[in-house]
Amino acid sequence: MKKINSLGYEVVFDNELDELQSFLIDHDYSQLLILVDRNTNDHCLPQLQAFIPDIVDYDIIEVDPGEENKNIDFCIGVWKTMLDFGADRKSLMLNLGGGVVTDMGGFAASTYKRGIDFIHVPTTLLSQVDASVGGKTGIDLDNIKNIIGTFTQPKAVFISNKFLETLDDRQIRSGFAEVIKHGLIKDKQLFERCMNVKLPVLPEEMVYDSVMIKNEVVLEDPTEKGLRKILNFGHTIGHAIEGYSLYHDQEPLLHGEAIAIGMICEAFISYRENNLPESELETIVNYIKGIYPAYPIDQAIYPTLIELMRNDKKNESNQLGFALLRSIGDCDFNKYAEEDMIVESLDYYNQVIK
Amino acid sequence: MKKINSLGYEVVFDNELDELQSFLIDHDYSQLLILVDRNTNDHCLPQLQAFIPDIVDYDIIEVDPGEENKNIDFCIGVWKTMLDFGADRKSLMLNLGGGVVTDMGGFAASTYKRGIDFIHVPTTLLSQVDASVGGKTGIDLDNIKNIIGTFTQPKAVFISNKFLETLDDRQIRSGFAEVIKHGLIKDKQLFERCMNVKLPVLPEEMVYDSVMIKNEVVLEDPTEKGLRKILNFGHTIGHAIEGYSLYHDQEPLLHGEAIAIGMICEAFISYRENNLPESELETIVNYIKGIYPAYPIDQAIYPTLIELMRNDKKNESNQLGFALLRSIGDCDFNKYAEEDMIVESLDYYNQVIK
Known part of the structure; x- marks a missing residue:
């Protein structure tokens, strides 16, 4: 297992994600929300669940995959679902997916009730090498990429090589x-x-x-x-x-x-x-x-x-x-x-x- | 003239707003955007213009007045207008109005291109005593007040008693x-x-x-x-x-x-x-x-x-x-x-x- 110290948090490289489970157990979050898109819901969530067998209590928020859906309408949908689930300021958002999920999930979390904690489990090569560090969150507006967003750091990032097996050659x-x-x-x-x-x-x-x-x-x-x-x-x-x-x-x-x-x-x-x-x-x-x-x-x-x-x-x-x-x-x-x-x-x- | 030091910025109490003009001249902003609602456009903007006679180059963004309009739809309108005006990361947003304008303007600015500077010129008693300090920005969603927002401090707040003359008894x-x-x-x-x-x-x-x-x-x-x-x-x-x-x-x-x-x-x-x-x-x-x-x-x-x-x-x-x-x-x-x-x-x- 390797780690990189970024801006106040760690990027943990661990194919079995052992530390993710300890992170979730050690922190006193009132609620765990897992943001996925349809693809990561099907292909990555089962794997994630296997990595964190002791964590059984969480809510899933699903968005449509694809950059064209990283927009304010979907973000409003995420906010409303968080409300429906009764997410409070001590809730944690876990973003399981590629850049669309980590960018939008980071933005939704950083603005919900003026900011709740979030962590990333990037599942594409792109998001692993690009979205893991930097604290950029964002959504597109009118065809302009990431025009609305914040600089907000996740509380941790967990990278497993295993997720890359779910990707096709093009990705x-x-x-x-x-x-x-x-x-x-x-x-x-x-x-x-x-x-x-x-x-x-x-x-x-x-x-x-x-x-x-x-x-x-x-x-x-x-x-x-x-x-x-x-x-x-x-x-x-x-x-x-x-x-x-x-x-x-x-x-x-x-x-x-x-x-x-x-x-x-x-x-x-x-x-x-x-x-x-x-x-x-x-x-x-x-x-x-x-x-x-x-x-x-x-x-x-x-x-x-x-x-x-x-x-x-x-x-x-x-x-x-x-x-x-x-x-x-x-x-x-x-x-x-x-x-x-x-x-x-x-x-x-x-x-x-x- | 009195001043209060808040979180990294000053609240300036000055009925003639002399320091606002120097602030605008001294800072090297690429563009000045003034956010108003219909009421402050009619009743406060002329007064503001008289306070800052040397500042002639700015764009006006107008929103509908009233708490019921402090929502994501209007906020999207503000973002799009900022885009239309070609606002860049070195633009400044001046929020001229009550809590609706300062809350929404602060939120729009704090998330536009991941955050541009903004200042408040609160024109209602409520916004002068409440929105001047604290760094809360926000909009309503689904009837729930300020549920989406950020903690972001303005670069300065300027308070003039003169604006209170535009208010009715109820306000x-x-x-x-x-x-x-x-x-x-x-x-x-x-x-x-x-x-x-x-x-x-x-x-x-x-x-x-x-x-x-x-x-x-x-x-x-x-x-x-x-x-x-x-x-x-x-x-x-x-x-x-x-x-x-x-x-x-x-x-x-x-x-x-x-x-x-x-x-x-x-x-x-x-x-x-x-x-x-x-x-x-x-x-x-x-x-x-x-x-x-x-x-x-x-x-x-x-x-x-x-x-x-x-x-x-x-x-x-x-x-x-x-x-x-x-x-x-x-x-x-x-x-x-x-x-x-x-x-x-x-x-x-x-x-x-x-």
Whole structure:
């Protein structure tokens, strides 16, 4: 069992989740609410129940799976169910699921009766490496991701490799994009290790190493005033594409698939605007495009994408901010790019996937 | 000009609001958003503009006045308007209005893009004495007051006596209930001064003294784990009556009017369960019923009221918690009363107003 100390709480890596049961027994919560989506209700809840055999008294709140349901309407549904269950200020919310469940559950808990405790048991690779640390909670509004939310830390996070067995190949690849990102922005060695991984099988310690990198960044800048912005590499453009796809595609891109596109575009901008060597750009692009499906972007939607970028919560005063690589393993933040450059990077993406 | 130091910010008492203008000039906000309701837009905004002549660049967000509109639907409207105005993380929200505007504006700001700065310019007596300190933000859901919210401090609060001139007699009386409460729970002298006030005219320093009392309590217990619960005197029953009235009466009770009823009931419970002397009970009841209109409570709605109390966010584990007076100026918290006692107190209220 390994542990990482984050902002006032621990991330516990333990495939059997022994410590989860002790956590629940040791804390004097008046009530346990378990938030799941339909998928984790079917595939992960039985496993969770087996991990905590002595805990038999809890209420289940189920939401629909999928990013398109991480919105205020579902959140209102969660709040109302908490009310129906008579949840009080000493209740605990356990979020069992991927990013939709942990983001929305964290937000619902952090605002219910002005805040109750919550813990995460992330069940997807993406949420294990991304949502475990950082204290971001949030929901989408009007197609804009995580625009409403809080910075609130969970009381603990419990990560078990066992849940990853419930995922399909596509979800593993999606989560893996954040591992690649952590390598690109801060750990060249991790990036090189990524290149040797034969997906969908992933060495267990890579999850730990990836959380470790994110945690180092978050501890230094919890509320994203500076350094933490490097975690947004690939996300300025990636989020816009994800938001667009969510409302226009029959089968929308997964988060990591959109971030992979964003990383290619933003690596290109890094090359043009931030001295990323051309050879490294090629290494990155060839590697990423080998893992993720091509997603041709119609030039007609560029203006829509740029509008979505402008609405991204990280953009201040209408400037389009980027985290840009200087080299593999080294990233700058508070960089800005003109619209023309963004258009060029989208063209570049369309070019390289041909 | 007087100032009170609260949790990391100042409450500035200044009829001309000179410091508000310097605050806005000195801080490097990218954008100023002013949240008003229809009433404060008409009656207070012109005055505010006259106070800050050098500030000409801002956007106005208007909501409908009234507690019945302090709900998630209006809050979504505020969030969307903030998006439309392109508000970024360095924007400032100025809440100009009563408790509905300060509670909802505080909540909208504290969750927009995971939190932007906000300041309050409270324009009602109630919001000046109650919402200025404490950092509570919130909205109602399903008839339950402030059930969704956060503890987030404003960056500053500016109080001008001039705004009180825009209020009618009924609103002054409503706000005055919180001044009476502050006397009852912590300052016998203030309560005695209240008894000498000829409403609707209120000595200016009473607002300051009242905020001072609340601030002392809040500084000691910011997130209401203990002592702060004394501020709920009159509110367990009062909130339920307010919630009920809001959805059933053509012209609902104002907050302070409901709290006045709650204070009579809870003073009775204090007498029966917490050794409040009978003579003090009589002093309190005779004084309060002389100020506020009688509101006969049909016995048929008692179960509904008790249900609303159970849902109150301050109640833990389904126990009905109360702050109960020991004597005038001295209050205990974490007291519990049985349903029968609550019923008796409502009967008592109906009796004394006859």
